[in-house]
Amino acid sequence: MSGCSTEHGLITVDQALDLILEQTHTLATEKLKLNQALSRYLAEDVYSSINLPLFSQSAVDGYALCAQSSIEPNTEFNLIGEIQAGHSSELKLKAGQAVRIFTGAKIPFGTTTVARQEIVQVIDASRIKIMENLKANADIRDVGEEISIGQLLASKGQQLSVGAIASLSMAGISTVEFVQYPKVAVVITGDEVAESVEDFATGKIFDANGPLIEAWFQQVGQQIEIFHVADTEDAVKSLIQKLSKSYDLILTTGGVSVGDYDFIRPVALDIGFEQIFWKVKQKPGKPMFFAQLERNDRSHCYLLGLPGNPAAVYVGMQIYTSSLLNALQGQKQQPKWFSAVLTHDVKMDGRERFLRMSASFDQSILKVKSLSKQQSHMLSNLMQANCLVRIPAGQSLREGDIVHGLFIH
Structure with missing residues (x-):
């Protein structure tokens, strides 16, 4: 076996995830009203100060x-x-x-x-x-038959769902301490993004990464700011330096490989970011870059550099960005992989792969089926995919083998 699958310095998917969880510092806390708290993580245990019902x-x-x-x-x-x-x-x-x-x-x-x-x-x-x-x-x-004074209602680290908010509201809770949500800047690099059909004549393409990332954050109910930057060292350096002063996370797409116009990594290191890892033994998304910068006030800015191909961006968002955002909020745990039965053979590859698949139940057994057009520049199969499935490096899989995956939306 040769080529990029044996390239020196590559780490595994699990090693990359462990480094994200180990190196990421939890953000400070803040008081929020419950109507602002959907999907946020509690920074404290919450106890009831009343009985429910309040009276018989x-x-x-x-x-x-x-x-x-x-x-x-x-x-x-x-x-x-x-x-x-x-x-x-x-x-x-x-x-x-x-x-x-x-x-x-x-x-x-x-x-x-x-x-x-x-x-x-x-x-x-x-x-x-x-x-x-x-x-x-x-x-x-009867008074207090559901909840009594002093009873634990919600635990530190719990993510608030719609039901949890309703339950706390019924118990008279109006504000609670939460871990702050990261302030996120998204940087889309490249001169190739088209703004109109006429731009195709000059070799440009439509941008999928910006809408993809923006929609992903809308799905989790969070606001972000998106910036586009030209493929010049000065432009990239100026923007990253500016953003690093006030954002908790800078999420970039493109510019993290070894091409002549890949400036994200060298610029970040020159500014003072410390590299945590670069390049993961996976497909798509090998040239992923993760670094941190400690500011003068001891707070941190993190930079997660995703490759430019949209499928790699999608995989990175679902697995690494999600894990990083959770870690910044104190939730330092691996993604919750499901187990399923593979419905067909899969050929071996030197890198671990994330294949877009369709998962469904067959007689109470969860089964997954791969979709066509898995190349990293293709996204059309996301119309049918509902999961990403891990295919281990260096292994051929057979129909009936157990695989692990992550549901996507």
């Missing part, structure tokens, strides 16, 4: 009753009032008395059970009859 309340529309024992069919009660949800009442029930009550309303003092309205016959304005057997404490939501 009715679980149904019906009647609060006071009885000395279980209630038999045809038992009558005197109706003495009504309590709506959200309204307070000083009513107190005595044996044989009832109050009309609605879902969520506070149970009046003396209530022993609640009868849902479907089993109640209204005799007249002051009397009702219960038509079925009714046990004590039926359809009553």
